[in-house]
Amino acid sequence: MLSGWKNFWAIVISIIASFSIVWGCELIKTFSPSREKQNPEPALSKSAQVRFYFSKAIREMAKGKLLEAEKDLKTALKYEPNSAYLHFKLAQVYARQGNYHLCEQEAEKAIELEPKWKEPYQFLTVVYLYQNQLGKAEKVAREILKLDPEDEQAIINLA
Secondary structure, X not given: OHHHHHHHHHHHHHHHHHHHHHHHHXXXXXXXXXXXXXXXXXXXXXXXXXXXXXXXXXXXXXXXXXXXXXXXXXXXXXXXXXXXXXXXXXXXXXXHHOOHHHHHHHHHHHHHHOOOXXXXXXXXXXXXXXXXXXXXXXXXXXXXXXXXXXXXXXHHHHO
């Protein structure tokens, strides 16, 4: 009977010793001053940050989480403020939110940055038509026709 207790206590002591060793090693790793130097996380490049926030915004838009998408697009624009495409996507978010004033501003910024890109013009025309601002819609449609005299959508919008 005595040898059974000796085996039991030997097992308990070995378990406690094992946990103490593992816990001690974890404490050493945690409080070691060289911990930061061991595996520094590489910083993402500017373009990687833009792609990350843009793709996150597109997923949020698809889910209907427009405030999150707006926030992500604004963050992407901090890294790449002269991206006509990011401004255009932000204009689309604002339109879906019903914030047409900011929508117009972002679409106009996209046009300013890429004056030969027709899509922001076409989008802005639709936004103006939706708001019943026919004069502004006509003006933008005429701008599209200057870029492409045979643009069917601009011709239809002017009709």
